[in-house]
Amino acid sequence: MTADSTTLENEFKSGDEAAASALIEQLGPDLVLVGPAVEGYCRDWHGDVTTGAVAVVRPRNTEEVAQAVRAIGALGLTVVPQGGNTGLVLGATPDRPGSQVVISLERMTAIRRIDSDDFSAVVEAGVILSEFKDRVEEAGLYFPLALGAQGSCRIGGNVSTNAGGINVLRYGMTRELVLGLEVVLPDGSIFDGLSTLRKDNRGIDLKQMFIGAEGTLGIVTAVSFKLMPPAEKVATALLGLGALSDAITLYRRARRDCCDLMSAFEFMPPMAFTLAQEAIPDLQLPMPGDYPAYVLLEISGSGLVDIDDLMHRFLEGVMEDGLVLDGVIAASRNQARNLWLFREGMNEGQAKRGAHLRTDVSVPLSRLPEFVEKAEAAIFAQLPDCLCVSYGHVGDGNVHLNVLPPSGLTQEEVAERIYAAKAVVNEVLDGFEGSISAEHGIGRLKKADFLARVPATQLQLLTAIKQAVDPAGIMNPGCQLNFSADS
Amino acid sequence: MTADSTTLENEFKSGDEAAASALIEQLGPDLVLVGPAVEGYCRDWHGDVTTGAVAVVRPRNTEEVAQAVRAIGALGLTVVPQGGNTGLVLGATPDRPGSQVVISLERMTAIRRIDSDDFSAVVEAGVILSEFKDRVEEAGLYFPLALGAQGSCRIGGNVSTNAGGINVLRYGMTRELVLGLEVVLPDGSIFDGLSTLRKDNRGIDLKQMFIGAEGTLGIVTAVSFKLMPPAEKVATALLGLGALSDAITLYRRARRDCCDLMSAFEFMPPMAFTLAQEAIPDLQLPMPGDYPAYVLLEISGSGLVDIDDLMHRFLEGVMEDGLVLDGVIAASRNQARNLWLFREGMNEGQAKRGAHLRTDVSVPLSRLPEFVEKAEAAIFAQLPDCLCVSYGHVGDGNVHLNVLPPSGLTQEEVAERIYAAKAVVNEVLDGFEGSISAEHGIGRLKKADFLARVPATQLQLLTAIKQAVDPAGIMNPGCQLNFSADS
Numbered sequence: 001m002t003a004d005s006t007t008l009e010n011e012f013k014s015g016d017e018a019a020a021s022a023l024i025e026q027l028g029p030d031l032v033l034v035g036p037a038v039e040g041y042c043r044d045w046h047g048d049v050t051t052g053a054v055a056v057v058r059p060r061n062t063e064e065v066a067q068a069v070r071a072i073g074a075l076g077l078t079v080v081p082q083g084g085n086t087g088l089v090l091g092a093t094p095d096r097p098g099s100q101v102v103i104s105l106e107r108m109t110a111i112r113r114i115d116s117d118d119f120s121a122v123v124e125a126g127v128i129l130s131e132f133k134d135r136v137e138e139a140g141l142y143f144p145l146a147l148g149a150q151g152s153c154r155i156g157g158n159v160s161t162n163a164g165g166i167n168v169l170r171y172g173m174t175r176e177l178v179l180g181l182e183v184v185l186p187d188g189s190i191f192d193g194l195s196t197l198r199k200d201n202r203g204i205d206l207k208q209m210f211i212g213a214e215g216t217l218g219i220v221t222a223v224s225f226k227l228m229p230p231a232e233k234v235a236t237a238l239l240g241l242g243a244l245s246d247a248i249t250l251y252r253r254a255r256r257d258c259c260d261l262m263s264a265f266e267f268m269p270p271m272a273f274t275l276a277q278e279a280i281p282d283l284q285l286p287m288p289g290d291y292p293a294y295v296l297l298e299i300s301g302s303g304l305v306d307i308d309d310l311m312h313r314f315l316e317g318v319m320e321d322g323l324v325l326d327g328v329i330a331a332s333r334n335q336a337r338n339l340w341l342f343r344e345g346m347n348e349g350q351a352k353r354g355a356h357l358r359t360d361v362s363v364p365l366s367r368l369p370e371f372v373e374k375a376e377a378a379i380f381a382q383l384p385d386c387l388c389v390s391y392g393h394v395g396d397g398n399v400h401l402n403v404l405p406p407s408g409l410t411q412e413e414v415a416e417r418i419y420a421a422k423a424v425v426n427e428v429l430d431g432f433e434g435s436i437s438a439e440h441g442i443g444r445l446k447k448a449d450f451l452a453r454v455p456a457t458q459l460q461l462l463t464a465i466k467q468a469v470d471p472a473g474i475m476n477p478g479c480q481l482n483f484s485a486d487s
Numbered sequence: 488m489t490a491d492s493t494t495l496e497n498e499f500k501s502g503d504e505a506a507a508s509a510l511i512e513q514l515g516p517d518l519v520l521v522g523p524a525v526e527g528y529c530r531d532w533h534g535d536v537t538t539g540a541v542a543v544v545r546p547r548n549t550e551e552v553a554q555a556v557r558a559i560g561a562l563g564l565t566v567v568p569q570g571g572n573t574g575l576v577l578g579a580t581p582d583r584p585g586s587q588v589v590i591s592l593e594r595m596t597a598i599r600r601i602d603s604d605d606f607s608a609v610v611e612a613g614v615i616l617s618e619f620k621d622r623v624e625e626a627g628l629y630f631p632l633a634l635g636a637q638g639s640c641r642i643g644g645n646v647s648t649n650a651g652g653i654n655v656l657r658y659g660m661t662r663e664l665v666l667g668l669e670v671v672l673p674d675g676s677i678f679d680g681l682s683t684l685r686k687d688n689r690g691i692d693l694k695q696m697f698i699g700a701e702g703t704l705g706i707v708t709a710v711s712f713k714l715m716p717p718a719e720k721v722a723t724a725l726l727g728l729g730a731l732s733d734a735i736t737l738y739r740r741a742r743r744d745c746c747d748l749m750s751a752f753e754f755m756p757p758m759a760f761t762l763a764q765e766a767i768p769d770l771q772l773p774m775p776g777d778y779p780a781y782v783l784l785e786i787s788g789s790g791l792v793d794i795d796d797l798m799h800r801f802l803e804g805v806m807e808d809g810l811v812l813d814g815v816i817a818a819s820r821n822q823a824r825n826l827w828l829f830r831e832g833m834n835e836g837q838a839k840r841g842a843h844l845r846t847d848v849s850v851p852l853s854r855l856p857e858f859v860e861k862a863e864a865a866i867f868a869q870l871p872d873c874l875c876v877s878y879g880h881v882g883d884g885n886v887h888l889n890v891l892p893p894s895g896l897t898q899e900e901v902a903e904r905i906y907a908a909k910a911v912v913n914e915v916l917d918g919f920e921g922s923i924s925a926e927h928g929i930g931r932l933k934k935a936d937f938l939a940r941v942p943a944t945q946l947q948l949l950t951a952i953k954q955a956v957d958p959a960g961i962m963n964p965g966c967q968l969n970f971s972a973d974s
Contacts (some may be wrong), residue, residue: 069514116851117735119742162688173686176663188674189944197848199660199883200922201649201699202937203929203967206948208695212688229743248604255606256716257790259748303744304800305792313791366604396686442690456818457676461693461956468955469948480690 009174016054016098019075023055023101026071031057031064041102044093045086045149052097053080059108060142062182062190062221069219069474070188072101073149078474079103081215083125083157086149088360089443091161091214095478103219105156120179120196122224124157141227144171144263156220162212164439169227169395170263170300173439174211179222181207186217186470196224210464214441215325215476216483228349231263231300235414236336240291240326247295250323251394254297257314261305265296266343268391275349275389276342283345286338287328295324295394296343350389350402355414357403357421361429362438365397375401375428382424386417398438401425442480451482503541503585506562510588514559518544518551520793531580532573532816534635536971539584540567549669549677549708557675557704559588565961566590570612570644575634575847576930578648578701582965590706592643599709601626608667609711612643623719628714631658644709649699651926654678656882657750657787661698662924664797667711667966668694673704673957685710696952701928702963704956718750718787722798726814727778732856734782737810738881741784748792751785753830755878762836762876763829767801770832774815776863778939782811782881783830828840830878837876837889839873842901844890844908848916849925850898852884869911873904885925888912893971929967938969 020034033041033056043050054077059065072079082092082104094100108126115121116139129150136143147153147165157163159181163174171177180195193207210217214353241247247267254262270290277283299314301307311329318324330336340433349354363371376388387407392399403421405414426436426449451459459481466473466483471487507521507825509820520528520543532538543563548550559566567578569591594615602608603626607953610619616637623630634640634652645670646648650661658664680694697704728734734754743750757777764770786801788794798816805811817823845943850858863875879886890908892901913923913936929937940947946968953960953970958971 017549047846096796115851115853119737119739119850120851132499162692164686168686172663173688175657175692182719185944185948191944191948193945195883195922196851197849197925198852198923199651199655199880199885199925201651201660201924201926201928202922202941204696204700204704204738204949204952205662205698206945207647208698209691209952211695213691217691229747252604252606259788259790259792260716261746261748261792270538285742303746304797304804305746305748310791317791362684364602364605364683365685366602379695380595393686397684398686433682433684435684436687437688438684438686439688441688441762455679457672458680458693460676461672461678462691464955465691465696465952468951 019077020055021055022075023071027057027068031059031068031288033058038102041082041085041104042093042097045088046091048095048370049090051094052134053094053103054097056102056104058104058107059241064186065103065184065219065221066188066190067174068103069184069186073186073188073472073474077101078477079219080476081105081160081219082253083154083160084149084152085159086126086153087161087443088440089445091441091443091476091479092157095444099113100477105154105219105221106220111135115196116141118196120224122194122222123155123198123225123269124222125154125220127155129155129158134226140230140296142230143225143321145174145177155223159211159220159223160213160215164396164398166264166393169265169393170260173184173207175223178207178211178223179226181210181220182208182222182459183218183220186472186475191218194222199273212441213477214443216466216480217475229302231304233307234298234300234336235307236330236338236339236340237297237311237315238328239295239297239324240287240289241293241295242291242325243369244293244372246323247293248366251294252312253318255325257317258299258310261299261301261307261310261397262297263300264296265314265393265395266296267394268294268343268346269389270294270298271389272342272346272391276345278352279345279348280341283341287326289326290464291325294341341347346389346391350404353404354407355404355418356405357418359399359401359422359425360438360440361399361401361425361433361434361436362397363399363434365394367432368394368397368399371428371432371434372399372401375425378428379403379421383417383421386421396438444478447480450480488627489750494541504566509562510544512557514544514555514755518546518555518920520545528569528572528591529580529584531577532575534582536577538581540581540587540589541585542591543591545591545594549671551670552590552706552708553675553677555590556671560673560959560961563807564588565964566706567963568647569594570641570647571615571636571639573640574644574648574930575927576924576932578928578963578966579644582931587964590639592706592708598622601682601852601868603628606684606714608714609681609683609709610642611709612641613708614642616640616642616645623714624717627717629717630712631715632661632664642710646698646699646710647702647705648928651883651885653751653880656752656880657747662695664696664712665698665710666681666713668697668707669709670697670705670959673959673962676969678705681709681711684857695777699928701930701966704962704965708928711930716789718788720794721785721823722794723817723826724784724802724814724843725826726774726782726784726811727774727776727938728780728782729778731780731859733810734780735853735882737805740805740810741801744804745786745797748786748788748794749784749804750787751783752880752968753783753878754881755781755783755830755833756876757781758876759829759833759878763832766832766835766841767828770828774813776813778812782945783826801872811872833876837891840935841894842890842905843892844905844910844912846888846912846929847885847915848888848921848923849883849885850916850919850921852881854887854919855881855884858915858919859886859888862912865911865915866890870908883925921933931965934967937967
């Protein structure tokens with residue numbers, strides 16, 4: 001145990017040994033972890049927060065999940081569902097160690113079916129995303145969800161958080177990939193909706209409620225997904241632009257010229273190279289010069305369309321028109337990998353500079369440059385010693401506007417800067433009718449900022465639905481809403 | 488008044504003059520239609536069913552919709568929301584003339600915004616689909632929803648029924664085109680969710696509940712939509728195949744070879760030509776020979792991809808491999824139009840043969856040929872004098888398996904054949920875990936068949952949500968569910 005969690009661990013020990021024993025009695029020792037083994041399930045992905053839980057239940061199949069939910073409810077305890085625990089908003093880690101039981105889906109790892117004629121798959125919640133992607137690839141198809149955490153995150157969490165990632169532009173969020181769900185409901189009944197039908201208009205589409213609910217309405221135990229033809233050919237280019245606003249013009253042109261075959265369109269600031277080189281010292285600059293904005297463009301496809309030729313002709317046109325000042329096209333997979341290293345190295349470089357504000361906001365995509373300009377100016381005016389690093393997905397209107405405090409501050413001063421910077425960014429964002437969470441969700445971390453902004457009518461609807469589906473309030477309490485059974 | 492509706496009309500007059508007068512008093516004569524003017528709103532699209540209503544309210548803006556809902560609720564009456572009244576399942580026409588008030592959205596026809604940089608639009612519920620598509624095209628973009636009824640159906644109805652159509656393969660159902668909604672709730676409050684954000688993961692996505700709910704949870708008054716780059720180039724081909732099962736193999740190959748640039752992939756039986764020629768006598772056969780199955784393939788795109796060349800190279804490959812026996816590519820827009828005439832003429836030809844069973848079912852797409860074969864064999868075994876005409880959207884697993892009784896039967900005998908045929912098709916469909924409504928919805932027409940099949944857990948959830956959002960049961964009662972306020 002680390003020093004941080006001693007207090008919580010003690011709380012757990014003193015308060016709920018009886019409950020833990022009762023759980024073991026009902027579910028058997030094979031399913032229930034107690035004691036020190038619980039801790040790993042109670043620490044968030046960044047390692048910032050460690051807490052405790054009564055126990056961790058690890059069911060091996062849907063029926064065992066249902067049994068666990070019923071047993072936990074009967075004992076007057078509550079459930080925190082957990083997949084790969086890679087979330088960034090504290091949605092899958094407990095915050096009431098004395099009453100919460102983590103249900104980990106990590107043992108439900110069966111890929112029930114991959115049907116290449118049907119372009120569909122049925123997969124259990126505990127399957128790791130990258131393993132599923134590999135298996136789909138072996139079957140000659142493609143599952144486009146792609147995230148930094150894909151080697152650890154699990155399918156149930158991807159669905160419960162409606163995960164985004166780098167291919168949203170072309171293939172949509174997780175929601176658009178889901179054909180059906182199997183969900184254990186708060187009363188332990190099983191919602192069996194694992195259809196692979198493409199078109200099914202039988203009234204209200206119940207599965208939509210559970211996507212993005214972060215386990216507050218039930219536990220996703222299995223998912224049926226759409227699959228795609230493989231993206232056999234990928235062309236990647238890094239482009240230098242005269243201004244961030246040109247990125248919008250370029251994006252518009254690229255959508256038409258490239259016939260919606262773009263799979264990524266990321267923007268980066270000039271600072272990206274400096275940061276990437278701080279993380280990866282031997283990284284080579286792919287092109288000379290220093291431009292006010294950079295775009296990383298990827299076009300991909302399969303079969304008879306010549307993707308490389310398309311990329312060349314597109315760039316020829318936009319450079320002739322002066323929209324792109326300079327550019328380099330990767331001549332190999334290896335070179336493409338190197339271009340992406342700037343994007344990824346930039347993230348590592350920021351981490352190396354110490355604690356900083358990370359945001360995940362979205363605005364209408366036509367207003368993205370204006371938002372970045374205004375938010376950076378506001379930060380500069382109020383926190384002149386901080387550095388802004390803004391990058392993101394142009395096609396999704398999704399900006400990660402990060403704020404780095406200067407070096408040499410105390411931990412407390414850094415925390416103050418981060419807190420102040422978040423307030424500044426959110427205030428500018430509110431003027432753009434933007435979202436404080438483009439892809440990460442609400443969880444417990446963003447709940448206060450969410451509840452401060454959600455209109456009363458929406459909050460009433462959310463509460464009414466929570467009340468209807470989970471009247472006892474046992475599913476992931478404290479996540480998204482401040483719901484309690486007697487509200 | 489037609490003879491059919493006299494009884495209902497009399498009921499209306501005798502029963503609810505007081506309620507109608509009270510409505511006029513509260514909402515003003517400008518908003519409320521009573522008397523004979525009501526009838527047109529109480530007859531379904533095919534003209535099969537005519538009923539009555541207390542009145543028709545025609546609000547001009549969202550606030551007036553909210554006022555109407557409040558007034559109707561206060562009078563103890565209920566609401567039937569109506570758009571273009573082109574639905575095929577009696578979802579938008581009243582069935583309790585003594586207590587239901589139609590709220591028609593036909594006066595809410597503003598296109599609030601088309602933003603070509605943002606690839607988005609905000610449009611009111613009463614706008615006619617084809618008018619919206621035209622306006623979007625004038626702005627240099629494309630709205631892909633395309634239906635037979637697009638000259639009459641209205642946006643609010645498209646969203647409330649999650650409309651499908653011929654471009655679902657490429658662009659998804661209406662759900663996938665919706666970015667945000669404005670909805671008047673059963674208590675008259677306004678859900679204001681007209682965002683155009685692409686990525687917004689702030690918890691449960693409430694708008695999803697209203698898409699496909701057919702007005703049972705609220706009235707959609709405005710919608711924000713994604714827009715697409717225009718499909719500037721379209722290549723169309725009619726192909727002759729050796730068997731329907733080859734259509735699945737061909738579809739799979741086309742998805743990869745054509746890089747997901749297909750916008751239609753329809754299958755038709757040999758009978759299609761005969762039926763089309765019965766409707767359009769001077770229609771020319773586009774190719775010689777008689778093949779067991781036909782596919783109408785459309786590839787479309789914009790910009791720098793050579794769509795015609797792609798179609799030619801694709802067909803060259805699949806004909807060399809013997810997957811396609813013969814084919815003709817339209818050399819002009821006019822020729823393409825002629826190829827589509829077979830598909831459309833086939834529908835008209837069926838109508839000319841008199842009353843028949845129309846179905847709208849879906850199965851997993853890999854099992855489509857097997858389903859058609861089994862269902863047609865079952866019809867032939869049990870109703871040997873009837874003719875099956877099966878066609879539909881291969882990529883969506885969506886089959887319209889229609890059954891035509893022979894000529895010379897009495898009206899009663901025809902009705903018996905249709906009823907029997909529906910039972911046969913549904914029984915085979917149940918063995919495929921198919922959907923009795925691929926795109927048309929449930930409404931009142933398919934409610935019994937829906938309720939006979941929906942699992943108890945789903946029905947409990949649907950009822951709980953209805954209870955939570957519309958506890959008084961005033962929104963479109965009798966549609967989808969048999970919900971009443973005291974249930």
